[in-house]
Amino acid sequence: MSENNLDQLPDPLAHASALIGCITRIGLDSDDASLPGACVAAAAHLSHCELCQLYRLDDATGRLDLIAQHPSATLPLADTPSGVDLRHVRLLRDTVDQRVAVSMDDVWNSTCDTAFLPALGSPWRALLSVPLFDRFNTVTGVLLCAAQRPAALQAYAFSLGQLGSFALHQLALLRSLRCMPVVVPQDRAVPLAGMYGLIGSSTAMAHTCQLISKVLHTPYTVLLRGETGTGKEVVARAIHQAGPRADKAFVVQNCAAFPEGLLESELFGYRKGAFTGAERNYAGLFDAAHGGTLLLDEIGDMPLPLQAKLLRVLQEGEVRPLGASAAHKVDVRIIAATHRDLAAMVAQGSFREDLYYRLAQFPIQLPALREREGDVLQLARHFADKACANLGRTPVQWSNIALDQLSSHPFPGNVRELKCLVERAVLLCDDNLILPAHLSLPLAPVATAVDDVTLRQRMERVERVFLLDCLQKNRGNRTRTARELGVARRTLLYRLARLNIPCGDASAER
Template sequence: MNNRSATSPTNRDSLVDIVIVDDEQDFARGLARLVSGRFPEARVEAALSGAEALRLLAARKVQLMITDLRMPEMNGMQLLTEALKLDPDLSMVVLSAYGTIETAVEALHAGAYDFLTKPIEPEQLFRVVAKGLERSRLLTENNRLRQILSQQDSQGELVGEGPAMRTLRQAIGAVAQSDYTVLIRGESGTGKELAARLIHRLGGRADNPFLVVNCPAIPENLLESELFGHVRGAFTGADKAHQGLFAAAHTGTLHLDEIGDISPAVQTKLLRFLQNGEIRPVGSNESQSVDVRVIASTNRDLEASLRDNAFREDLYYRLNVLTLTLPALRERPEDIPLLAGHFLRRSCEEMGLAGKEMDAEVLQWLTARPWPGNVRELQSFIRRLAVFCTGERLDMALVRRVLEGSGQTDRPHRPVHGRPTRPMAYKEAKAEVVHAFTQDYVRNLLTLTRGNVSEAARISGLSRVALQKILARMGEQAATFRSQKGAP
């Protein structure tokens, strides 16, 4: 039987597909009608055997499959195995009657997303279907991001497809076509040097030198000499002449990183260059002309430095001809899954490892964090996950181990009472808080009961089945808690 919502040919492609598998025809069709009534955007079909379900799966993309465990010829466990071979991202839900709970839990460990017990409560069914469809949507988005990533230059591109990054790329393209001085602003770790390199690479000086100097990293008494050079005997230890970075970057680009930290003396010499295109080496009485495009960057509030007389106003206006502001990572959370996949691939390549995949739950967790260190902090965290991942997939159990090993918790993005820090829909925020509470509660409860599921069920008021399902979703087993120290 085919239960379909009425739809026009133009929106049929936007439908999601759900397949109900049960050898009892009336039950399968009744369940299909029930699901179709609650989810009108879904195309729901009833299959009366595992073989029929596999034919449907081979013919088109299916987001969710609900299958009975006990069926003739091909049972639910066999169907689970074969279906996941055809589509590893398929969300599979198994149906179990009383007495087959252990088999259902086994199915979860074999790759099923969830299980339901007969008789089925409609509201519980709807919750499981909604979560399964959301999981499918996340995995589809993850695959889309992976395709985008494979088309991008892994070394030289600003990774991201959100509105902020599209706007930034357009601005970089426009700025690169001129030869004016550029001021790049943004928090630490947002990719200011990468943006400077892109401006150089896309401009008319691409075949000429691109040099970078981190101004605060060079002692103040040496920075002037490093930038403008010196003549022999200019100061103690200057036993030979030194060219300097401006002269070395002639016809190219010089990136002055953290320009807000330079001393008044260096500010004066830099202003002279920006006004006249000339530099004067330390200890010399003669100026020399150089052709260099300057790209400066800073994470400081230069306007505040102007008010404090710590930065020259005339230099500020010379630098601030063209300005780019890089968004913080918390301002573009939609790009985090793409960035995470990018860094995971690079980390595996750097360590000579086979490619690894990231669970959808991990991507959700990464996206919910504020990342005060921005892209640089995210990259470091992904590198740690790659180092400590012994399998092919990065899951939440690995995330918790890495966090615990660095003395962190898995809730730094919820500052008070579990409240998320990024804007989100009410349902999404509530689901995130409930999810975090459930995991914390179950871990603490099983630690106190030393892995005794029956005792934990009695204390919590949950059934043993409910606790087993939660543990399976968390990737945990009760035996893990039996070796831990519980209540005295």
């Protein structure tokens, strides 16, 4: 490990405090999908670098796999062809083999090859590659930071090594816990609310989680239906991660993203010489997902000829790559998702009837956000906390007026719209308090006297969402909720009954 060189930093105490905050946030993160991203975001924040990458070392193959990169929204992942061992990159290989941090204050005056890094308008000038260790002092990965200016990054090696090693340890721990076998009694469903990204305590969300838990440990094909932005990929990932295939691959393919010919070769693969340009054998996504799960998003956009081949996969469990003389078996759980009405498409002849009934073996209709009463504020806080962790900043608070605006907005784009709205608000918020100006939501039309009933219903709806949110924060404890609201407990119980909020079972509000 690198020696502790924090005293070489301009403000060691401030850096140490920020490091503790970053490690605390990573330690509290229970989502193994977002944890690597939170690590590289924190590393970029601590080192003041424009780029940070996290690599994990595969003990079995010796490969260094790039698992996270910051900033992910503006930079594509390094253009590394599948199958290339990143240990062939000298900088990374030296870091792993020598077990010490490699720092270059000015790349221009060195022979270091930076071709494996994503290209920006300005070249990379300074690099820091830090080995990461487990509790047995074995190298488990590499944390790499790059700056577009000459910089003395060696001083950050110790703190970034601690951060990255802790993140990889937490990631391994979360995945080992997730993969532990779960014995599910036949008469009980697995509780999923609040796990695997399934955030919300509304009746609609509880029903959705109950359906998901019923199908987890079955081989049934699942068809996820719902409006755009309702979280179909999140649900599909939850089915995979909470089920028996969690330790295998989860592969996603958008059927609307490729024309028919390319989609067929992407899904089924091809053999060398199958068509012009096929210079090697290529394993398709069904083979890539062998033993795991394949999500076919926007299944309604799949061309009819491909639908017939997909039906054969579902019925026979085998695929035939383009140019191959024989089919081979694959073990893949298929989850399909669509926002279109497949039954209507069957009637129009644009979707195969036999495939529709095979896909709809276990349909799940995901509720729109406007149908998930009380979930908007809970989701908003969740997305705000995630955005703050990714940006490496302290958590933000919400003004009551901003919460009122969120609860009144219809959200035609559903959860996706809410997520983007909250992330933008966090970015615009400078004083750790989100205000209506940060949300940029249109003002609700002012109701007239003629609309008295609508106004009353609207006010009751806002009050109901507000009370549900307070109960959620206090874990269903009505005494603490009444104390927070500054009202008598009897008054709170009256309002709960008046607004049809169950008060006999506090767990219903959790």
